[in-house]
Amino acid sequence: MKILLNDREEYLDKESLTISQLLILKKLSFKMRIIKINGTLIQKDSYDNIYLKDGDRVQIIYLMSGG
């Protein structure tokens, strides 16, 4: 399937995968983050249950300490 990950097209050699599986696959291990899919905020406790669909727009925002 093809998704848009932070505005970049990514081709994933998978029929279906959860958000947690995407994070492992793309080695996105930094935990302090916000994830939106097609504009909707995804709660952390549902990363294991939400499956990505072809064409999904995934936005990951990393939160760095400092201010």
Next chain:
Amino acid sequence: MKFPEIKVHLAKFRVGIAGAGGLGSNCAVALARSGIGTLVISDFDLIEEANLNRQFYFADQIGMKKTLALSENIKRTGSSTRIIANQIELNPENVPRIFSGCDVIVEAFDRADMKEMIIETVLTKMPGIPLVIGSGMAGWGKNEFVKCRKIDDQLFVCGDETTEASEDLPPMAPRVGIVANMQANTVIDILMNKL
């Protein structure tokens, strides 16, 4: 548009500032100088000497409440912006109440978990209210990596999104100031689009 007309327009709006540290104090001053009508500023902290390397406070204000000192410093700019100061630690329960009626909210915390808290709270409990966050501004140099990313109509991210503050990469006046002013600039852009 001439500046007096811009001020008349910006005077109609209320902006929330969540945190009065490096980001919040500098962002609030920039917004007040621009003529924003009301600023709702929340912070629970007192000024410490270590804050003076980047925050909009003065040596004789050490020990004062940040919200009180910031209100005073904003008044000294000659700005007529109304300040509503809340000496309180923000949490998911009080954020919607404290910032109710705000046209835009600025996230200006230092801790990443607090940044996460306010994003989750505003996006879920305050639909349609734009939130401008700061993420990644520690250290120095790297001007070319500081940017503002519009996620959608509700969420804007200012900063390099990579540098994390630490003992060896402290937050310092120039880069924190750049991001704070970038947040203020984003707020004004959002409000000028409401003409």
